[in-house]
Amino acid sequence: xxxxxxxxxxxxxxxxxxxxxxxxxxxxxxxxxxxxxxxxxxxxxxxxxxxxxxxxxxxxxxxxxxxxxxxxxxxxxxxxxxxxxxxxxxxxxxxxxxxxxxxxxxxxxxxxxxxxxxxxxxxxxxxxxxxxxxxxxxxxxxxxxxxxxxxxxxxxxxxxxxxxxxxxxxxxxxxxxxxxxxxxxxxxxxxxxxxxxxxxxxxxxxxxxxxxxxxxxxxxxxxxxxxxxxxxxxxxxxxxxx
Numbered sequence: 001x002x003x004x005x006x007x008x009x010x011x012x013x014x015x016x017x018x019x020x021x022x023x024x025x026x027x028x029x030x031x032x033x034x035x036x037x038x039x040x041x042x043x044x045x046x047x048x049x050x051x052x053x054x055x056x057x058x059x060x061x062x063x064x065x066x067x068x069x070x071x072x073x074x075x076x077x078x079x080x081x082x083x084x085x086x087x088x089x090x091x092x093x094x095x096x097x098x099x100x101x102x103x104x105x106x107x108x109x110x111x112x113x114x115x116x117x118x119x120x121x122x123x124x125x126x127x128x129x130x131x132x133x134x135x136x137x138x139x140x141x142x143x144x145x146x147x148x149x150x151x152x153x154x155x156x157x158x159x160x161x162x163x164x165x166x167x168x169x170x171x172x173x174x175x176x177x178x179x180x181x182x183x184x185x186x187x188x189x190x191x192x193x194x195x196x197x198x199x200x201x202x203x204x205x206x207x208x209x210x211x212x213x214x215x216x217x218x219x220x221x222x223x224x225x226x227x228x229x230x231x232x233x234x235x236x237x238x239x240x241x242x
Contacts, residue, residue: 002189002231007162008173009096013187017231018070025129025136026062027151027198028223030169031208031215033057038088041211042099043178049089049096051168057215058087058169059207061138061147063129064105066229081107082127084140084147086207089169090176092238097174097185101211104142118186118235119179145210148203153196153224160195166223170195176238183238190230198224 005012032054039048048055061084068074085103089096104125105111114122125142140147160166170193175186200222208215 004191005189007171007192008189009171010173012189013233015233016070017189017233019068019232020070021067021230021232022065023228023230024063024065024226026060026225026228027136027138027149027200028170028195028221028225029059029149029200029202030056030221031218033213033216038213041101041213042088042090043183045183046090046092046099046176049091051165056089056169057208057213058085058089059147059205060085060087061140061149067110078107078109081105081110082129082138082140084125084127084138084207086211089172092176092183092185095174096172097176098172099176101213102207104140104145104207119177119184120175121177140207144206146204146206149200149205150203151198151200151222151224153226154199155197157194157196157226159192165221166195169221170223170225184235185238186235187233188230189233190228193225193228196224196226198222 035048035050035055038055064083065080066074067079083105086101087098090099100121103122106127108124111122111124114120123142125140127140130137135150135152137150173188177184
């Protein structure tokens with residue numbers, strides 16, 4: 001089924017995938033930070049992954065669609081909703097992956113299921129998406145955590161070259177999470193990201209600050225992706241106890 005896997009940093013996981021979903025109109029907004037400023041915020045034994053000495057924090061708003069389990073049709077009333085996540089980049093035993101500080105979604109059942117069965121830090125948030133004159137307007141609020149931005153692509157589509165910063169940030173095929181001092185991982189697969197450079201205006205952005213992370217005042221690195229279909233494998237326990 002997966003004829004192209006050469007873009008992956010490690011082989012496909014064994015066994016069948018169990019869930020698929022599509023991410024649409026994704027904004028990748030990234031800021032460089034010192035590794036020391038984030039290391040204490042991730043669980044042991046994860047280590048910060050760096051590119052040219054920098055750790056990176058990412059904020060990704062998008063619209064999730066076509067959520068379904070393997071061999072089943074899309075789940076009614078659950079298959080589509082907006083989501084936004086705050087993430088950084090880590091390694092475990094040399095394997096690169098993503099660590100999420102938070103994932104906000106506007107669907108209660110999804111939040112409950114992700115927290116209960118995947119030990120992911122999902123939260124319910126009021127999220128709205130509007131489109132006007134080529135821009136995507138994204139609004140998210142959870143208590144005092146607010147994110148408001150408008151963004152649009154500004155270049156032709158390209159595929160990131162291996163070993164480039166764009167590849168390092170986007171081509172991630174494993175996430176790590178912890179629960180009750182136990183580390184877990186979950187593998188994913190998708191085609192290489194079809195990226196575009198992007199323009200964005202951030203009206204409000206307190207998501208990183210809610211995790212005591214101070215974003216630098218520099219302009220973030222911005223990319224856009226129109227659509228990506230993603231396949232998920234089951235959550236598995238890492239061998240080493242925290």
